[in-house]
Amino acid sequence: MGTEFGINKDTKPELRLGAVGIFYIVFAALWTAVLLAGMIFLWIRREMPILRIRGLPLSFAAITFMHTYWLAVQLAYWYGALMPEVAEFWIMGVWFPFGIALFHASNSRFLYVADGQRKFLQRSETLSAPVSQGGLLARWRKMDHNRRSLILILSCMGLQLALTAIVFLVSRKFHSSFGVSGTEVHGSFMERKVAQGRGWEWFPSIFWQMFWAWIFAPYILFRARKLRDTQGWRLQTIACCISNLHAAPMWLIALYVPAMEPVNTYFIPPQWIAVSVMLLEIFTVFVPIIEVWKHKALTQETLNSIARWESQKKGFNGGNKSINSDSTRSSWGGRHGRSSSVHTSTSGGSILTMEALEHTLSKNPEPLQQFSALRDFSGENIAFLTSVKEWKATYFPTTTKDTEKEDGAAKVLPRECFESALKIYVEFISATHADFQINLSSTDFKALQTIFEQAASDICGRERSSPDPCTPFADIPHRNDSESTLDVRYGGDVPADFDEHVFDDAEMSIKYLVLTNTWPKFIKERRSFDLASAEAGNN
Structure with missing residues (x-):
């Protein structure tokens, strides 16, 4: 049977600096450098929508824990003959399970975001504010995903730490001065190390590895089976779940199957777990990097298409059909079968x-x-644009003449108008209250915060601590329980800076974001759908 470090009773207690040992040292250094470069690349671009929604801090925390374990395993061939087994016991019992738990909490964020985005398909039209905290269940439901995940992780890790400590105290395998008789090991230094690397003392670590890989991960796979997104997040989540399935079984096989001893001489048992860790790192770091490059290419393609279209309009002065021409419209069915018009042209560029x-x-x-x-997990952007459009159409219609407004209505309008605008701010912009914030520049955010934040705090309270306005998207989305809200009216003074143009800058910023991100993806999907429908009709 094998041991944790691939040693036997005849192994000399010394560093192994042969060709295999040097290979693992060089490989560990190179992969660490590549991984660190990838993480830096993502962190520098963390404000991008496809990265901001992923919650990089939690993912990077998990990767840090797991990669530290990965390094210890890769270098264990080199120093394993000298490393105390008790150190490996605590690493496997506490450090590595904690990293895996953090990782799966980050991985499950995909489901939370997908579920939270559905609210933009059925948006309420009333401003709401939290009421009393209620019981423990109500408090739990009101917590954001990050806090609930951390509570669950800390609870599981508390149990894991307690089990590991109990096992350590009960067994005399790692200490001879106390513990239950009959659990001690005897023999030479290497014979004791071989015996310490196996046994029931390692079962708590095995249990949690099997739990995360064979219970929690399949649950994530089941929940994600019908989700289809445009950001590669579903692929990343599924790949991470699958890549961890082999680790614990192969570790056990390497430890307890005698036929694996020749393999263990060069590929120690924990390296089967290290393989899964490396796969998790690849899918967590480098799949998003690929998505970033695809996003940049798509954005540039969109901008180039717009530039070509505008150049053609100016150069040919009507040689191409206008974007407003009725003859160039293609009718696309709505979600409920209602037709809608999206303009196109013979040049193929105007639709973008x-x-x-x-x-x-x-x-x-x-x-x-x-x-x-x-599909794009950016429903807050379209919901914000439509809300602003409806707000302007309601309170500032372009066809309404000043002479048609009565004096009484003019006095009531500002407060009702401000309350509607305040709802938009609370739902989409506020760093304190919005479930999914729209991505605004610091300047635009501060301007709106100055006008609305005090009123929003009066209405909705100050449940969450306000983040740095310069990085309002560092926090993850949170969700309020719809059953714990009530309709409210704002009774304070309307700020003097509030007018009909209050959302203009934010609206144009989000329109540009949609134009270069969501819109071209939407166009491509609709074109693919229309092409598939046409081919099916011809057949």
Whole structure:
């Protein structure tokens, strides 16, 4: 049978600096450098929507724990003959399970975000505020995903730490001065090390590895089976779940199957776990990097298409069909079968312009809203744009003449108008209260915060600590329980800076973000759907 470090009673207690040992040292250094470079690449670009929604801090914390274990395993061939087995016992019993737990908490964020985005398909129209905390169950439901995950992880790790400590105190395998008689080991230094590397003392570590890999991960796979996103997140989640399945079984086989001893001489048993850790690192760090490059390419393609279209319009002065031409419209069915018009042209470029996006938002935004919420996980952007459009249409209609406004209505309008605008701020912009924040620049965010934040705090309370306004997206989305809210009215003074143009800068910023991110993905999917439908009709 094997041992943790691939040694036997005849192994000399010395560093192994042969060709295999040098290979593992060089390989560990190179992979650590590559992984660190990838993490730095992502962290520098963490404000990008496809990275901001992933929650990089939690993912990087998990990777740090697991990679530290990975390094210890890769170098164990070199120093394993000298390393005390008790150190490996505590690493396997506490450090590595904690990293795995953090990782799966980060991995399950995909399901939380997908579930939370569905609210943008059925948005309420009333401003709400939290009421009393209620019982423990109500408090639990009101917690954000990050806090609930940490509580569960800490609870599990507390149990794991307690079990590991009890096993350590009960067994005399790692100490001879106390413990239950009959659990001690005897013999030479290497014979004791071989005996310490096996036994029931390692079962708590095995239990948690099997729990995360064979119970929790399949649950994530089951929940994600019908989800389809445009950001590679589903692929990343499924790949991470699958890549961890072999680790614990192969570790046990390497330890307890005599036929594995020749393999253990060069590939020690914990390296089967290290393989899964390396796969987790690849899918967690480098899949998002690929998505970042794809996103940049798509954005540049969109901008180039817009530039070509505008150049053609100016150069040919009508040689191509106008974006507003009725003869160039293609009818796309809405979510409920209602037709909508999205303009195109013979050049193939006009459909990616701002005019086409605004036309869709004006005539029938439901298909785009559904796509952004269920596939792109950016439903807050479309919901914000449609909310602002409805707000302007309600309180500042362009066709309404000043002479048609009565004096009484003019006095009531500002407060009702401000309350509606306040709802938009609370739902989409506030760093304190919004479930999913829209991605605004620091300047635009501060301008709106100055006008609305005090009123939002008066209405909704100050349940969450306010983050740094310069990095308002460092926190993860949170969700309020709909059953713990009530309709409220704002009774304070309307800020003097509030007017009909209060959302103009934010609206244009989000429109540009949608134009270069969600809109081209939506266009490609609709074109693929139309092409598939046409081919099916021809057959």
